[in-house]
Amino acid sequence: xxxxxxxxxxxxxxxxxxxxxxxxxxxxxxxxxxxxxxxxxxxxxxxxxxxxxxxxxxxxxxxxxxxxxxxxxxxxxxxxxxxxxxxxxxxxxxxxxxxxx
Amino acid sequence: xxxxxxxxxxxxxxxxxxxxxxxxxxxxxxxxxxxxxxxxxxxxxxxxxxxxxxxxxxxxxxxxxxxxxxxxxxxxxxxxxxxxxxxxxxxxxxxxxxxxxxxxxxxxxxxxxxxxxxxxxxxxxxxxxxxxxxxxxxxxxxxxxxxxxxxxxxxxxxxxxxxxxxxxxxxxxxxxxxxxxxxxxxxxxxxxxxxxxxxxxxxxxxxxxxxx
Numbered sequence: 466x467x468x469x470x471x472x473x474x475x476x477x478x479x480x481x482x483x484x485x486x487x488x489x490x491x492x493x494x495x496x497x498x499x500x501x502x503x504x505x506x507x508x509x510x511x512x513x514x515x516x517x518x519x520x521x522x523x524x525x526x527x528x529x530x531x532x533x534x535x536x537x538x539x540x541x542x543x544x545x546x547x548x549x550x551x552x553x554x555x556x557x558x559x560x561x562x563x564x565x566x
Numbered sequence: 567x568x569x570x571x572x573x574x575x576x577x578x579x580x581x582x583x584x585x586x587x588x589x590x591x592x593x594x595x596x597x598x599x600x601x602x603x604x605x606x607x608x609x610x611x612x613x614x615x616x617x618x619x620x621x622x623x624x625x626x627x628x629x630x631x632x633x634x635x636x637x638x639x640x641x642x643x644x645x646x647x648x649x650x651x652x653x654x655x656x657x658x659x660x661x662x663x664x665x666x667x668x669x670x671x672x673x674x675x676x677x678x679x680x681x682x683x684x685x686x687x688x689x690x691x692x693x694x695x696x697x698x699x700x701x702x703x704x705x706x707x708x709x710x711x712x713x714x715x716x717x718x719x720x721x722x723x724x725x726x727x728x729x730x731x732x733x734x735x736x737x738x739x740x741x742x743x744x745x746x747x748x749x750x751x752x753x754x755x756x757x758x759x760x761x762x763x764x765x766x767x768x769x770x771x772x773x774x775x776x777x778x
């Protein structure tokens with residue numbers, strides 16, 4: 466029963482957090498300083514998600530096969546390899562390292 | 567999928583699937599799960615999960631100026647916002663393709679809920695997806711979308727996205743060991759606040775590009 470309450474609270478809370486911005490500020494062009502901040506939110510969040518997905522395990526910082534995979538993916542992207550191919554190359558390197566170790 | 571594998575023993579199979587279908591947020595669900603696994607109570611689990619999702623607040627405000635239609639339509643578009651669709655919908659310089667963002671949602675939803683079902687039912691047969699290196703897919707995918715942000719073609723001299731990305735990465739690394747899951751990403755989003763200062767040399771905001 467308490468699990469179901471948890472699910473409902475999480476669902477409602479998540480929708481609320483996602484929709485406050487769109488409902489309150491939709492369709493309007495905000496002032497220039499705010500526009501500059503908004504333009505920089507994406508690089509900040511994406512960068513943080515990359516770090517979280519590569520160098521963390523729970524609350525620990527780790528350097529493992531994912532770091533090697535990301536490095537290969539980064540080099541591939543830098544050489545203008547298509548994203549899907551870069552992702553597959555990264556996964557192969559990552560898997561091979563895990564099999565080897 | 568990994569959520570299904572991890573959650574099924576603790577919450578039960580059906581509950582895990584319903585949770586994915588209703589909450590639809592990997593970060594929140596994993597945050598709640600990790601608290602419950604470590605013996606924390608329901609209130610703590612809910613708090614951690616919602617804290618993990620507070621990043622959607624600035625993200626919602628980021629997409630808002632690109633939206634059209636009435637409050638109800640904006641509400642439903644905002645409700646299907648997710649990490650990946652936020653990235654997919656971004657068109658550089660703070661502009662968003664709202665239809666791309668919205669259409670990415672059903673695909674992700676089916677993948678997320680379907681993945682949970684697969685994880686719950688066939689956990690032992692598939693084994694750990696990370697064995698196949700699949701967990702590195704997302705960072706590389708995110709990186710492919712970050713690079714054009716860092717080196718914008720319409721504003722070559724603009725170093726700010728690079729500064730913000732590095733700052734956000736450092737904040738995430740520093741906070742991960744000491745803050746609850748999700749909080750590092752939220753605080754890292756605050757790196758964007760350096761945009762409050764006007765650029766030094768360029769004439770006007772660099773994000774008014776002009777190219778289609």
